[in-house]
Every structure is written in structure tokens, then in C-alpha cells.
Amino acid sequence: MVNPANKRKLEIIIVGTGLAGASAAASLGELGYKVKAFCFQDSPRRAHSIAAQGGINAAKNYQNDGDSIFRLFYDTVKGGDYRARESNVHRLAEVSVNIIDQCVAQGVPFAREYGGLLNNRSFGGTQVKRTFYAAGQTGQQLLIGAYQALERQVALGNVEMHSRHEMLDMVTIDGKARGIICRNLVNGELERHFGHAVLLCTGGYGNVFYLSTNAMGSNVTAIWKAHKKGAMFGNPCFTQIHPTCIPVSGDHQSKLTLMSESLRNDGRIWVPKQKGETRKANDIPEEERDYYLERRYPAFGNLVPRDVASRAAKERCDAGYGVGTTKQAVYLDFKFNLINKYGKAEANKHGIENPDTETLIRLGKELVKEEYGNLFDMYEKITGENPYEVPMRIYPAVHYTMGGLWVDYELMTNVKGLYCLGEANFSDHGANRLGASALMQGLADGYFVVPYTIGNYLADEIATKPIPVSHEAFVQTEKAVKERIETLMNIKGKQTVESFHKRLGKIMWEKCGMARNAKGLQEAIKEIQELKKEFWTDVRIPGDINEMNPELDKAGRVADFIELGELMCKDALDRNESCGGHFREESQTEEGEAKRDDENFAYVSAWEFKGESNWELHKEKLEFEVAKPSQRSYK
Amino acid sequence: MEHYMMNLSLKVWRQKNAADKGGFVTYPVKNISSEMSFLEMIDVLNEELIRDGKDPIAFDHDCREGICGACSMYINGRPHGPWEANTTCQLHMRAYKDGDTIVIEPWRANAFPVIKDLVVDRSSFDRIIQAGGYISVNTGNAVDANAIAINKDNADASFAAASCIGCGACVAACKNSSALLFVSAKVSHLALLPQGEPERRSRALNMVAQMDKEGFGSCTNTGACEAVCPKEISIENIARLNREYMFAGASVSK
Structure with a gap:
């Protein structure tokens, strides 16, 4: 522990202001540390957490459906295909409930029911409803909450904010992280900044694939520089490929756009049964359609986990059954549920007996609009097609990276004083992340983990005076x-x-x-x-x-x-x-x-940089005391 | 959707830095697909400029899916271009036809100085938030999330105001360069929730004071802000802010 008087003498550098970075900066500022935060965007509010659509998980059990901290823990370890560390995941599940409390207190406008209490929806890989959401903009609302808390600390003088700044290297002195070199992106000048500790909260590296659902600026540079200065990189190859994204339309494509996982609740995925089909989707009769997920996985159907759905789409397209101009797409079709689920429910409500299909479609549209309106609009803006009339064309795209800097239970890397939070670290999602868990992890790390764990390190640093940036290590770096x-x-x-x-x-x-x-x-x-x-x-x-x-x-x-x-x-x-x-x-x-x-292979791969094209592999063995590994089956 | 190719003429504002006077430069662009996004069309032009040894056009952009609020082009006299409820990054080239001329400028406002070409400095928005656009609750202080029930209509109205992406189109569209739609959305988001109640009055006063200090103009109820807002923030929020402000002014003694 560090007492309040000593906290004021300790400086902390935070790179990145998404959910993890902004929440850490705000919380550490509140505790009294001297925080300096950095982001490459023009405002901390624009970090890519803002784009998260679906929601955030928490084991509140508000729905009385038997949810618990244990169940969230178990689902996450299993969903990650038994390649995550049990202890970290359990802590994540424990603090998940505090996150929702904190966000509501900050004024995050989550969806509510008519009684005024919070609403939930369900996501893939779980059998309970534990996802809190704010329409299709949950990430934005959570980030604004954290950003406002951060700006409050800026106003109070506890956090110094540096926007349009990019970290270009880390400074180490006697094996400890002591600061960063960054570039002011407006005038190109290099700056040196000292910190008793350095926190990297810089998000994922999916843009290594060029096309991904990441923002254009999302990058690996900060953690890569730290890696080259000694921090080990955990499970770098673990990449999440999301099954429902708008497909590539041509060579000019600069990025891909996600269509939320929630759409698979009501959309049925299919391809034509005939190879090289040239008819339009609506002209292909029912019996000539292959609902391949329902065929292959009758138990879970269209709601199989992301990795399974993605591979199945690829398999069909590779076999020559893809649709659209590029043949690299499958249909996501809402018509069946538009008519049979939503249309019939509305007709019932209005007492219409024996409605014709036209009427059912008209009635169903209103309800579907309420559920998914903004996503359908987004789709239409990009493709020019109306998904109420014709099926969406979708294809898998790179979305999230489970890998990242290796950290211990306290979120410290193997370099003393260097911490890594949120998507940038490797810790909680194993080989596959469940939907609505990224927001949970980012905020858990920033609000409720690092404010406690960092004290263990900084307690030994209270005698260290701020090192002047004229120090040789800063000059050389x-x-x-x-x-x-x-x-x-x-x-x-x-x-x-x-x-x-x-x-x-x-x-x-x-x-x-x-x-x-x-x-x-x-x-x-x-x-x-x-x-x-x-x-x-x-x-x-x-x-x-x-x-x-x-x-x-x-x-x-x-x-x-x-x-x-x-x-x-x-x-x-x-x-x-x-x-x-x-x-x-x-x-x-x-x-x-x-x-x-x-x-x-029940281990975490932790790679140590040794020189150009040269790495040494360290293995952290994974022990499962509670969630015993089993083969996942969705048949 | 039928896909077609087009050739266009772009008149783009070029300005090396804040000190430079700046001016329009005309660029022909060829073989643009109707399936491209507007920013991908600019990417094509920039790649050509780089190959020709020229300086590419600087512009702010990041998520390219209409949510981060970074993109900020004033296209043919309208922030974010011709489509309703849309950001520049979501605008696609099927909005144009072969032979069109497109004029592209940065946001124009004293409180948004140009940094380079189409990039402006919007940090004034961050400072308005610092003046009071938050609820003062430290981490760990919160009661259970369901301890306070919130009327669904208020929660929905708060959410609608909170969907502001802070892009600044409202300021760019306003003949007075007023930021009142932005400020009113921020004030409404928190004023409509019971959690925002304790600081409600000082918040409205302080945020408006900061807005004036930043050099934004006054609101004359023209409604151009609402018409161009990519998230369809309603000017009802401005009416709410006016009420909040009046009430706060009358009751705060400090």
C-alpha cells in the first residue's frame, strides 16, 4: 500500500485512452497519483472502444436465470477453449458486477425496462441473459462515462492529458520501466516523459491484417516497442475472426464493418445449394437453399460461437457456393423471422386473423426496426441494399486479438513497473473471446484491478525521486x-x-x-x-x-x-x-x-525478443483446478 | 445495387499549417467506383499524390463507421456531405455521378483553428467537458446499479442526447459557430438522470461559461445544427439547456 501523501509524489504514465486507459487514468487520478495520459487521437473520447456495439457482460443475475460469478467465470474459460488463466478470469467475473454499478453512477444510459430497472440481452456462448447494453452503441456510452471521469481529473489537476501524441519507445533504467519517448503528431517534435510506472492500454493489433473491423489508427507500436525492450508477448497468433461483417467490395476497401452478433438471434445464414448460382437471393426457392449452420449444428444452429460460424462460412465459399460479385459472402436472411416471429406476433396483438404475407412483413418491420434499426441503416449506407427486402451479404473479418503482452496476476509484464491493460494484454480470453466480454475486461482492468495491484509495486518506489529526463537513458532512447x-x-x-x-x-x-x-x-x-x-x-x-x-x-x-x-x-x-x-x-x-x-499445448506461449527474426519461447503451464477441460460440441 | 465508375473534379482546401493562409487546389480523380466510401476516394487521390511526389491531403478519420466522430469534412457547403443522419466516413460515392465537382473544406469556426488542410483543433470541446460535463463519483463509491429506478422515457431521452459523437458538425453548420447543440446534448444527458441531479445547476452554468470563453458564437435558433447532426440530436435539448440555465442562474448564489 502507498499512503495518500506518498501517492502525490508518484508519477504514472498511461498510454491509450480507451476503456482500459481512460478508466485507469481516472481511478489513479482519484487516488491521488500524478498521472500523465497519452493518446494519438485528437481527443481521448475517440479511442476505438467507442465502436463496440453489442454490450457488456456482468454476473448480476438481475434476470433471475441462475447467473452467478462462477457461471460467468466458467463460461469465459470454456469459451476461451481452455487457454486462459483461471485466476485472472475468476477475478474478472468477480468485479464485473462493480463495473455496472460504477457506470450507472457515472450516468451511463443503459437500456431499461418500463419499471425503470436495467434490461439485459443474451449473447453467444452462454445460456443466461447477462449482457447490459445501450442500443447498438454500448462502447460509446461506456467510453464517454470513463472519458468524463478522466476529464474531471484533468480539471482537478490530477491528470495531464496529451492528445495527438504517439508513444514511440519505452525508457528503461536498471531494468525498470521509467518513461516513454513520444512524438507530438501536430508539430513532429519528440518528447521525453518520466513515470515511476508505465501502463500500456493501447488496444489490439488486428490491423496487422490490413482489413479488419479496427479503426484506421489502431496499431501495435506501443506494445511492440515494449516487447523489443524485454516485455514478453503472449499468444500472438490468437486472433478472433468475427463471422458477420460486411464483405469486401473491391481493392479500394480500407476497412471492414461489423454487424453485431445479436443479429444471429433472428437472422438465418444460408448459401445456394447449387454451385455458381446466378439468380438473385429472393428468386432462389426455399428448397434450393442450404442453411448450413442449422444443418451442421442442429443444437445451436445459427448461434454457434464466433470461431465455428466463421470457419463454416469459409468452408462453403471455398467450396464454390459463395454469393455476391466476389463470391466471398453468405446470406444473413431476416425474412423468416420478420414474417413468422415478429409479423405474426404483431398480427396477433392487433387481432388480425389469417393475415397475408405482405401484411406480416409490414407489421414485422416495425418491431425489427426497434431491435436492429441502426445496424440495418448502417448496412444500407455501405452497400446501398435494403436488408428488410433482400438478405444481408456477410463474411468473416478480423475483429479482436486475444494475444498481447504477457502479464502476471497483477497485470505487470515481466519488465518491472510496466503494466499492460485491456485488449493489449493476453490475459483473460484464452483462444477465443466471448461476445460482450471485451468491454468488461477493459473496465475491470482500469477501474478495479490496477488501482489495487499497482500499489504493491509503487510501495517500494516511494523513495525514488522523479528522474530528470536529461538522464542518459532518456537521451539515448x-x-x-x-x-x-x-x-x-x-x-x-x-x-x-x-x-x-x-x-x-x-x-x-x-x-x-x-x-x-x-x-x-x-x-x-x-x-x-x-x-x-x-x-x-x-x-x-x-x-x-x-x-x-x-x-x-x-x-x-x-x-x-x-x-x-x-x-x-x-x-x-x-x-x-x-x-x-x-x-x-x-x-x-x-x-x-x-x-x-x-x-x-496447455500452455501460454510467451515470446521473448532476442534480436531480428529471433525469439525465445517460454511456456507458462495452464492448470485447471475448477473448470476442467472438455471438448466443445455444438451438434 | 448497380455499380458504376466515374471521373470527378475535387476542389480541396489546402493549408500547410496554422500560420499558412491556405487556398483551394483542384484535383481530377479518375475511375472512382460507386461502391467506394468518400474517404476511400480521398485515399485513392492521396496515393496518387504520394506517387507524384506531392504532399497528400491531411484529414481526421479513425473508426470509419460513423461513431468515433473524428471525420470532419465540409462537403459542397454541408458538414458530412449530402446524406441525412450521416458522417463523412459513411458517405459513399453512389451519392455522386460522373463529371461532378466536389468542394471540400475543413470545419470553419474560431474555436476550431485549422491545424493542416482539413484537420482542425477541437480540443475546446474537451475543455467544455472539463468545466462540468461529468458526475463527480469516484471509483468504488457506487451503490447497486438497480438501487435507483429511472423512468424509461427519461432514460431513453438521456440516451438520445448521449449519442452525440462530438464531431462538431453543429458548429460548422451554424452561421454563428455556436456550440449550443453540443453543450445542450451533454447537459441533457446528465440532467435527465437522477445521478446527475446534485450538480445539475453548476454544471449548466459552468459549461456555458466555458463555451463562451472558447469563442463559440450565440444561438439564434436557426436549426442548421439539428439538420446536419449525424446522430439526429434534437434542438429540444437546446430548449432544455435554456431552462436549466435560467433556473440555475436564478437559484445559485455563488
């Missing part, structure tokens, strides 16, 4: 950052940063994506190494160093993504089993389902 930027700018090659990023994404998606095999991964590692060479000899970055230069920002991030890509392939190659979102073709059952290998 800044010098290295400066040289790297100059090297990048001086390449003056022919190819754009964007073109390299696209090529990296293509390699990763094809060889380290939804299905992976040893041969492909070995090829990918070679291709990435070659791409890296080409990047460092032929990239072209316009503009100057000392000005706002988004291409230079992007170049630094893509350079780091290229290195990360190699490690992801190496990790995927090492893990010769299938688990959760990681599907090795060599390890599958006769029916083509994922086959886990607990005997040989």
Missing part, C-alpha cells in the same frame, strides 16, 4: 527514435506505405488467417522477411519530420506490424493444435472440427 524516423524518411523509395500494408495483410489473411498449416506459415515467414527488406529499401514517405505527417505516423506503425506478423506466424507454427480461433488444418476431427491437444 530519444536518439534511437530520432534516427529511426530519419532512416525512414531518407529511404525515398517508390512504393507507398499503404501498398506495403496491403501486401502484409494479404499474406497474413491467406496464411495466418482462419485456417493455418505448417507449409503456409513457413512460406509466410519467408514472405514477410522479404517484405520487410523491401519496405526498408523502397518505401516512400512524403512531407517533413517536423510537421503533421500522417504518412510518417503510418510508416512507423506498418514497420512494426511487419515484425509482429512474423512472430504471429512463428507462434501459429509452434502451436500444432487447433483451439478457439486458432485452427491448424493438421489438427481436426473427421468432421472438420477443431481438435485441441491438452497433453502438449
Whole structure:
């Protein structure tokens, strides 16, 4: 513990202001620490947590359906296909209830019932209703709550906020994290900042695939720099590919948009039974449609977990049954439930007997609009098609990365004084994250975990006076950052940063994506190494160093993504089993389902950086005392 | 949806930095697909500019799905372009036809100084929040989330106000560059909830005072803000803020 008088003498650096970063900055500011927070966006309120749609889980048992902390814990360990650490997950489930209390006290406007109490919806991989939500904008409302708490601390002088700043390296002194070097993205100047501890809350690295549901600026740079300074990287290959996203329409595509998992409650997924079908969806009669999820998984049907649904879509498209111009899409069709569920319910309510289909569709539309209106509008804006009339076309896309910096139970990495929170760490989701659990983890780490655990470290730091940034370690680290930027700018090659990023994404998606095999991964590692060479000899970055230069920002991030890509392939190659979102073709059952290998792979892969293209693997054995591993089945 | 290709002429505001005077530059863009988003069309142009050794156009953007509020282009005289209830990043090129000329400017307001090209500084919004746009509750103080029941209509109205993404389109559309729609949405979000009650009066006064200090103009009830708001924030919120402000002014003695 650190007493209040000593807290005022301790400085903490927080990088990233999404749910984890903003909640940590606010809570630590409230405790009296001197906090400096950094984000690359123009305001902390724009961090990508804002885009989360569906909801946040908590074991409140408000629905009286038998939910409990144990059940949330168990669902999360099982959903992660037994590759998460039990103790961390249990703590997550314990504090989940406090998160909802805290958010409501802050004024987060969750959905309510007519009695004035909170409402819940259900999500994949669970049998209870424990998801709290605010229409399709839960992430936004939670982030605004944390952002407002953060701004309050800024007003009180406890937090110093640095927007439009990007961390470009970490400073270590005597093996401890002591600060960062960052670049002011408005004028290009490098800055040195000291902290007794450094917290990285910088989100996921899904943009290594170029196309993902992440924001354009989401990147791996902060944790990658920390990794190269000694922090181990846990389970880098664990990537979540979300089954329901709007498909790629052409080479110009810059990002992909998610359609919430909640849509699978009422949408039925199908492809034509005939290969190379050319008719429009509505012209294909019922008996010529293959509802492949209902066919393959009768028990769970369209509500199988994300990894299973994604692989099944890929399998159909690869076999030649895909739809749309690119043939890389399947239909998500609401007509059946529009008529039979919503339409009939409305007709009943209005006492209409024997309604015709037209009437049922008209009546059903109103209810569907209330449930999913904003998602349907979003779909129509992007595709120009009306999902009330024609089925949505969807395809899996990269969405979340379960991997990240390895942390201990206190969320500290193996570098003393360096913490990692939220999606940026590896800790709670194993090989597959359940829906509505990312928001829960980000806020748990920031509001209720790190404010307690950091005291254990800082208690020994109260005698450490703030180290002046004229210290040799700061000077040397800044010098290295400066040289790297100059090297990048001086390449003056022919190819754009964007073109390299696209090529990296293509390699990763094809060889380290939804299905992976040893041969492909070995090829990918070679291709990435070659791409890296080409990047460092032929990239072209316009503009100057000392000005706002988004291409230079992007170049630094893509350079780091290229290195990360190699490690992801190496990790995927090492893990010769299938688990959760990681599907090795060599390890599958006769029916083509994922086959886990607990005997040989019940460990966390923690990779230590040793030098260029060189890593050492450390294994943290996973012990399951309570949630005993079993084979997942959804048939 | 039938897909087609088009050639366009873009008149884009270019300004090297805050000190530069800035001016329009015209760029032809070719082979634009109707399936592209507006920002992907700018990506295409930027890639060409880089290949030609020129400086690409700087613009704010991040999530590209209409929720982060970063994108901020003033397109043919309207913030976020021609579509209703829409952000620039959600605008798609099927809104245009072959041969069109599109004029693109940054947000224009004294309180939003231009940083470069189409990028402006909106940190004034953060400072308005710092003045009181929060509920003062430290982590760990909260009672059970269901301890206080909230009338569903109020909760829904609070949510509707809270859906503001802080993009600043309201300011850009207003002939007075007023931020009143933004401030009123923020005040309404918290004033409509029982949790926001204790600080209700000082909040309204302090946020309005900060807004004035930042150099935003006054509201003259034109309604341009509501018309362009990507999240359809209603000007009823402005009426509510006026009531809150009047009531607070009359009852606060400090």
C-alpha cells in the first residue's frame, strides 16, 4: 500500500485512452497519483472502444436465470477453449458486477425496462441473459462515462492529458520501466516523459491484417516497442475472426464493418445449394437453399460461437457456393423471422386473423426496426441494399486479438513497473473471446484491478525521486527514435506505405488467417522477411519530420506490424493444435472440427525478443483446478 | 445495387499549417467506383499524390463507421456531405455521378483553428467537458446499479442526447459557430438522470461559461445544427439547456 501523501509524489504514465486507459487514468487520478495520459487521437473520447456495439457482460443475475460469478467465470474459460488463466478470469467475473454499478453512477444510459430497472440481452456462448447494453452503441456510452471521469481529473489537476501524441519507445533504467519517448503528431517534435510506472492500454493489433473491423489508427507500436525492450508477448497468433461483417467490395476497401452478433438471434445464414448460382437471393426457392449452420449444428444452429460460424462460412465459399460479385459472402436472411416471429406476433396483438404475407412483413418491420434499426441503416449506407427486402451479404473479418503482452496476476509484464491493460494484454480470453466480454475486461482492468495491484509495486518506489529526463537513458532512447524516423524518411523509395500494408495483410489473411498449416506459415515467414527488406529499401514517405505527417505516423506503425506478423506466424507454427480461433488444418476431427491437444499445448506461449527474426519461447503451464477441460460440441 | 465508375473534379482546401493562409487546389480523380466510401476516394487521390511526389491531403478519420466522430469534412457547403443522419466516413460515392465537382473544406469556426488542410483543433470541446460535463463519483463509491429506478422515457431521452459523437458538425453548420447543440446534448444527458441531479445547476452554468470563453458564437435558433447532426440530436435539448440555465442562474448564489 502507498499512503495518500506518498501517492502525490508518484508519477504514472498511461498510454491509450480507451476503456482500459481512460478508466485507469481516472481511478489513479482519484487516488491521488500524478498521472500523465497519452493518446494519438485528437481527443481521448475517440479511442476505438467507442465502436463496440453489442454490450457488456456482468454476473448480476438481475434476470433471475441462475447467473452467478462462477457461471460467468466458467463460461469465459470454456469459451476461451481452455487457454486462459483461471485466476485472472475468476477475478474478472468477480468485479464485473462493480463495473455496472460504477457506470450507472457515472450516468451511463443503459437500456431499461418500463419499471425503470436495467434490461439485459443474451449473447453467444452462454445460456443466461447477462449482457447490459445501450442500443447498438454500448462502447460509446461506456467510453464517454470513463472519458468524463478522466476529464474531471484533468480539471482537478490530477491528470495531464496529451492528445495527438504517439508513444514511440519505452525508457528503461536498471531494468525498470521509467518513461516513454513520444512524438507530438501536430508539430513532429519528440518528447521525453518520466513515470515511476508505465501502463500500456493501447488496444489490439488486428490491423496487422490490413482489413479488419479496427479503426484506421489502431496499431501495435506501443506494445511492440515494449516487447523489443524485454516485455514478453503472449499468444500472438490468437486472433478472433468475427463471422458477420460486411464483405469486401473491391481493392479500394480500407476497412471492414461489423454487424453485431445479436443479429444471429433472428437472422438465418444460408448459401445456394447449387454451385455458381446466378439468380438473385429472393428468386432462389426455399428448397434450393442450404442453411448450413442449422444443418451442421442442429443444437445451436445459427448461434454457434464466433470461431465455428466463421470457419463454416469459409468452408462453403471455398467450396464454390459463395454469393455476391466476389463470391466471398453468405446470406444473413431476416425474412423468416420478420414474417413468422415478429409479423405474426404483431398480427396477433392487433387481432388480425389469417393475415397475408405482405401484411406480416409490414407489421414485422416495425418491431425489427426497434431491435436492429441502426445496424440495418448502417448496412444500407455501405452497400446501398435494403436488408428488410433482400438478405444481408456477410463474411468473416478480423475483429479482436486475444494475444498481447504477457502479464502476471497483477497485470505487470515481466519488465518491472510496466503494466499492460485491456485488449493489449493476453490475459483473460484464452483462444477465443466471448461476445460482450471485451468491454468488461477493459473496465475491470482500469477501474478495479490496477488501482489495487499497482500499489504493491509503487510501495517500494516511494523513495525514488522523479528522474530528470536529461538522464542518459532518456537521451539515448530519444536518439534511437530520432534516427529511426530519419532512416525512414531518407529511404525515398517508390512504393507507398499503404501498398506495403496491403501486401502484409494479404499474406497474413491467406496464411495466418482462419485456417493455418505448417507449409503456409513457413512460406509466410519467408514472405514477410522479404517484405520487410523491401519496405526498408523502397518505401516512400512524403512531407517533413517536423510537421503533421500522417504518412510518417503510418510508416512507423506498418514497420512494426511487419515484425509482429512474423512472430504471429512463428507462434501459429509452434502451436500444432487447433483451439478457439486458432485452427491448424493438421489438427481436426473427421468432421472438420477443431481438435485441441491438452497433453502438449496447455500452455501460454510467451515470446521473448532476442534480436531480428529471433525469439525465445517460454511456456507458462495452464492448470485447471475448477473448470476442467472438455471438448466443445455444438451438434 | 448497380455499380458504376466515374471521373470527378475535387476542389480541396489546402493549408500547410496554422500560420499558412491556405487556398483551394483542384484535383481530377479518375475511375472512382460507386461502391467506394468518400474517404476511400480521398485515399485513392492521396496515393496518387504520394506517387507524384506531392504532399497528400491531411484529414481526421479513425473508426470509419460513423461513431468515433473524428471525420470532419465540409462537403459542397454541408458538414458530412449530402446524406441525412450521416458522417463523412459513411458517405459513399453512389451519392455522386460522373463529371461532378466536389468542394471540400475543413470545419470553419474560431474555436476550431485549422491545424493542416482539413484537420482542425477541437480540443475546446474537451475543455467544455472539463468545466462540468461529468458526475463527480469516484471509483468504488457506487451503490447497486438497480438501487435507483429511472423512468424509461427519461432514460431513453438521456440516451438520445448521449449519442452525440462530438464531431462538431453543429458548429460548422451554424452561421454563428455556436456550440449550443453540443453543450445542450451533454447537459441533457446528465440532467435527465437522477445521478446527475446534485450538480445539475453548476454544471449548466459552468459549461456555458466555458463555451463562451472558447469563442463559440450565440444561438439564434436557426436549426442548421439539428439538420446536419449525424446522430439526429434534437434542438429540444437546446430548449432544455435554456431552462436549466435560467433556473440555475436564478437559484445559485455563488
